[in-house]
Amino acid sequence: MRKKIGIIGGGFSGTMTAVQIIKNATSPCDIYIVSEKEELNKGIAYNPYSNKHILNVITGKMSAFPDKPDDFLEYAIQKEENKRIDKALVSNSFLSRKLYGEYLCHKWKEALEEARAKNIAVIEINDTLTKLDKTARGITLNFHHTPNFDVDFCVIATGNQIPKNPAIKNTAFYSSTNYFQNPWKLDSVNNIESDKPVLIVGNGLTMVDTIIGLKEQNYKGEIYSISPNGFNILPHRHSGMKYTAHLDEISEDTSLYSLFQIIHKHIKIVREFGISAEPIIDALRPMSQKIWRNLSIDERKIFMARLRHLFGVARHRIPLHIYDKIQKWRIEGNLHIKSGKIIDIIEENNRIRVEFFDKKMNKNQTIEVSRVINCTGPETNFSKLEDHFLSQCLQSGILAQDELKLGIKTNVDTYQVIDANQKEHNNLFTLGSNLKGELWETTAVNELRQQAYELAKYISQDAFGQISTPEVEKIVK
Ligand SMILES: Cc1cc2nc3c(=O)[nH]c(=O)nc-3n(C[C@H](O)[C@H](O)[C@H](O)COP(=O)(O)OP(=O)(O)OC[C@H]3O[C@@H](n4cnc5c(N)ncnc54)[C@H](O)[C@@H]3O)c2cc1C
Structure with a gap:
């Protein structure tokens, strides 16, 4: 049949x-x-x-x-x-x-x-x-x-x-027309009438796409990006370089702790030669699924809580010419990448106030923005x-x-x-x-x-x- x-x-x-x-x-x-x-x-x-x-x-x-x-x-x-x-x-x-x-x-x-x-x-x-x-x-x-x-x-x-809404005190803002939960749609970056800052929640590859989208729409205002770690996104460096010395020390059942120690040791070695961690992380790719499957649930939880962001920064990189643009916008003061946590977003009288904890300053800060785009990931x-x-x-x-x-x-x-x-x-x-x-x-x-x-x-x-x-x-x- x-x-x-x-x-x-x-x-x-x-x-x-x-x-x-x-x-x-x-x-x-x-x-x-x-x-x-x-x-x-x-x-x-x-x-x-x-x-x-x-x-x-x-x-x-x-x-x-x-x-x-x-x-x-x-x-x-x-x-x-x-x-x-x-x-x-x-x-x-x-x-x-x-x-x-x-x-x-x-x-x-x-x-x-x-x-x-x-x-x-x-x-x-x-x-x-x-x-x-x-x-x-x-x-x-x-x-x-x-x-x-x-x-x-x-x-x-x-x-x-599409990404989930970040946890904040008052969730009413999430029904605002100035909130964009889906960052992959054009409406998240177009029709911005004010030069007030835009807030991007998250600072991964989707943040980069969103900044490019905003610039293409001729948006001239400042852009804030807030994420728990505020890591800098990395460019593809050391193109084509392969480093595999650490693989001899790693097997599929290496514990997360040993894995971390081995990788840390090799990062120190390559740094002496002006090379950063990415080739070390890239080399793990053929075995990363097996390593993950052999981790205990507790190890996976630790990875998610403490190492996922570091791993993600090394893994998800951007081409050099895009990286250069991002750096230029940061230096010119157009782009502010903050590490911290959003506490609340209140929209009143055509004003959107975002309160967040700024990790670096170790205190709460408030910014006024014209819209919020959620780039926190699926x-x-x-x-x-x-x-x-x-x-x-x-x-x-x-x-x-x-x-x-x-x-x-x-x-x-x-x-x-x-x-x-x-x-x-x-x-x-x-x-x-x-x-x-x-x-x-x-x-x-x-x-x-x-x-x-x-x-x-x-x-x-x-x-x-x-x-x-x-x-x-x-x-x-
Ligand atoms: C912005 C972005 C850029 C990326 N760039 C790269 C890259 O350069 N290189 C790379 O290797 N990977 C990249 N990726 C990774 C990407 O996840 C994969 O490459 C691939 O596109 C995923 O395809 P998918 O079909 O699994 O999921 P999706 O592309 O998300 O497709 C899911 C499909 O499911 C449908 N669907 C969902 N729910 C329902 C429902 N209830 N009823 C009916 N249909 C439904 C949707 O309509 C859609 O058609 C990127 C991912 C994103 C988000």
Whole structure:
């Protein structure tokens, strides 16, 4: 019988899972791909409101396919603007996220042609999934507008949720039109009529995108960024440098404490030679998922409370030319990066007053701003998501969260979701950032392309009996 496969999420993960299933398929089937507001294929990351929002990974490492490492590079060098540029330069540069979105759409079109040739029906649904139920037939999907239907297999590829509201004394401000909970939308940076400062909560990569967006909108006022640690974002330095001396001392079951000591020792060594910590952290990537999986819950909690930010700063870096701009705006006094905690935000008589604890000054400070943009990173505690099918699935016990509430409990060898009774579903799967609790590092293309490849293979074997793509080297888990 013709199988029905539902994919909830049409960003990179959902798109590439569908593409890989189409490649694998040896008999006809129906694939339903569901995406909410963002354009299908691009998701949040590759549907930016500005051409100046660029990838944080070089072209040569952004292929959507684990078995075709140069696929994005080949696409990029055929573009008119890149045709006359040295291939090695394009390969090592950071291109626009818009171009990457176009690339994914292009791959999708190719996959649709292959689907037609194989008599596979691909049904694109632009709607919100509101409820997911297990039935004797399979899984029932309910939507806001689309009539519900059943599928035999379902993949939850919901990616990044919008950030949660920071905890403050009076939460009334969060219903203000001057508060922007979703930093990935153009309205967060446009139509600013006043030159009063803007407050960005958080100081990671989304803060950088938001500053670029504000400048592009000709905003001339001051920008404040407040985050608990106020770390400086780092540029990509020591490009191409590999440092692996510490790996001999680390195994998958090294404790967090020993790991910290070893890394600290090697940071001291490289500093003597004018090198900073990033190559040391980068070298951990092939084993970081295994290390995470071997940490105890207490160690994971310590990591989250004390080391996550340091690790994130070393890992999530920006291209040098963007870093230079950020530094220039800081030096000119346009950008103030504060470490501290927001205490309250009050809006009265067209004035927004933000009270925060300034760690450096060790006292409370007040600033007046014209708007507040939340760049604190995706919410991962699904019970806090309002009217969302993930919180409904949590309540019904269809899925459970890991102890740290970072993602969905999953068997990461098969991508099968584990229910509240610790039982694996045979037809409900997930990948991408929903695996954060299981794998920690599971958000970049480099991880997601491999997961989509493996998951599609797993589903296809069940759905079609045999498949038509070769094995690729297994991702380290
Ligand atoms: C701003 C930004 C920039 C990034 N840049 C890079 C980069 O340069 N390089 C890199 O490797 N990684 C980057 N990343 C990491 C990024 O997470 C992945 O590369 C990838 O885009 C994640 O795709 P995804 O499909 O898992 O999630 P998303 O892109 O978040 O897609 C999730 C999909 O689920 C859908 N959805 C969610 N809930 C529902 C529902 N209830 N009903 C229906 N549909 C639903 C959404 O509509 C969306 O289509 C970036 C991330 C962000 C946020």
